[in-house]
Amino acid sequence: MSITEKVDVEHSSPQIVAEDQDPAVVRKVLLKTDIRVLPILTLLFLCSFLDRTNVGNAKIVGLEEDIGITDHQYDIGLTVFYLFYICSELPSNLVLKKASPRVWLPFLTILWGAITVCLGFVKNFASFVAVRALLGFAEGGLLPGMVLYLSWFYARSDLAVRIGLFYTATSLSGAFGGLLARGLVEIGPRGGLEGWRWIFIIEGLLTVVCGAVAAIALPNNIESAKYLTPEERKVALQRIRRDDPHNTGDVENETFKVSEVLRGIRDLRMWLSALAYFSILVGLYSFGLFLPTIINETGLPSNPNEAQLWSVIPYAVAALFTVIVAIVSDRIRLRGVMMLITLPFAIAGYAAIANITAPRIRYGMTFLMATGMYSSVPCILVWNSNNSAGSYKRATTSAVQLAIANCSGFVATFIYPARDKPLFRRGHNVSLGLLVAAWFLILANVLYCAKINRDKRLGKYDKYAGLCNDDRHPDFKLML
Incomplete structure (x- = not known):
């Protein structure tokens, strides 16, 4: 059967079509897409996380003293960022659905890059807070936009490793950011x-x-990807439609429906994963913002500049494990189950560091903390997208999950006050409790998804059999 003939029968027999595809062609399509899309998204996300957390590097080399702000005012500046970041996520994703991704995502990047430059010229508390607010508003749309964007290029079983690859940019940005900050500090004082x-x-x-x-x-989407031949584009579309046999695949012309947005907001699976992600991000954000300070207070580095370099190694190790976990997750098609395995590493790290005073052991625990948290994120980021059908519902669940999760910034910025030096027991214990809560929320979501799949097999969802692009369809199997 030729590729053209396969497309003619794809709606009547999508699974047969997918199984009949030439594996060599599929590998070629994925490789071409990986090469064209992933390096760019990784670069953008690295810039995003770097520009979000470089304030932590600036803090330990004089930011507070030079602009005359207190430790509490510094925390307010961090909190304002998250407030505006959260408010922009869902509107930005809905704009992305209607606008051109190759215009919207780069526009956001250029905008927050210009705002980051402005941070270098703040003079007081008011200007610091104002610029941080603008930075949050500009950056908020990037991550939910990238998750939605990737779902237009890859099948569900391809997504975790791809998101894992670009999400390693966050851990690499921690490593790279420490090295870069160490070098850039040496430029000044220059030019006043x-x-x-x-x-x-x-x-x-x-x-x-x-x-x-x-x-x-x-590229805008798989249908218009010029780096693929017409035959390769058909194969790519077939792989995406295989996940939902009744998916029309018409992303560009899908009609906007408020009911789809509301269905995404009311989805219990989204809320369970969003609250779990919130709990993980409290630890992740505080880790990124305060790791140089935590390492500096162990007494192992001889000065703050050396602490920047010590912060590189935990991030590098976390990056490696993040990719490994993402690959395994895609191979066995499990999301929540993988997190039930990875999160205990971070839980053990926080439990130990909160109760141990030996500097070298405390530093060693930062490896467990980073590895457990970072390796869990690709799975939870892609889980909602995997289990949502209909691009507007998917856009909503991805954005709302991240909006809820990023409220963690309000907690993360206040749990490591300077008065808790050098052990920071309160911050570590708060993160520990939330990570334990995340583990149980993920377990609940796994069990709930398994129940829905069981109900579909028993015919309880047959009333949705006539729907297209809808995850309630009895043929749409949820990933655990």
Whole structure:
């Protein structure tokens, strides 16, 4: 059967079509898409996390003293970022659905890059808070937008490893950010600017350049991807439609329905994963913002600049494990179950560091903390997208999950106050409790998804058999 003939019968026999595809062609399609899309998204996400957390590097080399703010005012500046970040996520995803992704995602990148440059020129508390608010508003749409964007290019079983690959940018940004900050600090004082200001200026300009590259190189969707031949585009579309046999695959022209947005907001699976993600991100964000400070307080580094370098190694180890976990998750098609295995590493790390005073052991625990949290994130990021059908519902669940989860920033910025030095027991215990809660929320979601799949096999969802692009369809199997 030719590829053209396969497309003619895809709606009547999608699974047969998928199984009949040439594995060599499938590998070629995936490789081409990986090469064209993933490096650009990884670059954008690295810039995002770098520009979000470089304030932690600036803090330990003079930011607070030079602009005359207290530790509490610094925390307020971090919190304002998350407030505006959260508010922009769902509107941005709905705009992305209607607008051109190759325009919207690079536009957001260039905008927050320019705002990051402005952070290098703040003079007082008011300007610090204002610029951080604008930065949050500009950055908020990137991650939910990328998750939605990738779901238009890959089948469900392909997504975790791809998201895992670009999400390693967050752990790599921690490693790279420490090295870059260490070098950039040495520029100042120059041009009347202290060294920490150059961290924001140079990193912001690099982000603007990366946004311009993305505007040129990103494709809009798989249907219009010029890097694929017409036959390869058909194969790619068939693999995506295989996950939902009644998916029309017409992403560009799907009609907007408020009911689909509301269905996404009311989805219990979304709320369970969002609350679990919230709990994980409290630890993840506080880890990114305060790791240089935590390491500095162990007494192992001889000075704050050396602490920047010590922060590199836990991130590098976490990056490796994140990719490994994502690959395994895609191979066995399990999301929540994988997190039930990875989160205990972070739980053990926080439990130990909160109760141990030996500096070397405390530093060793940061490896467990980073590995357990970072390796869990690709699975939870992709879980809602995997279990949602209909692009507007998928856009909603992805954005709302991240909006809820990023409320963790309000907690993360206040649980490591300077007065808790050097052990930071309160912050570690808060993160520990939330990670335990995340483990039980994920377990509940796994059991709930298994129940829905069982009910579909028993015919309890047969009333939805006539629906297209809908995860309630009896043939749509949820991933656990």
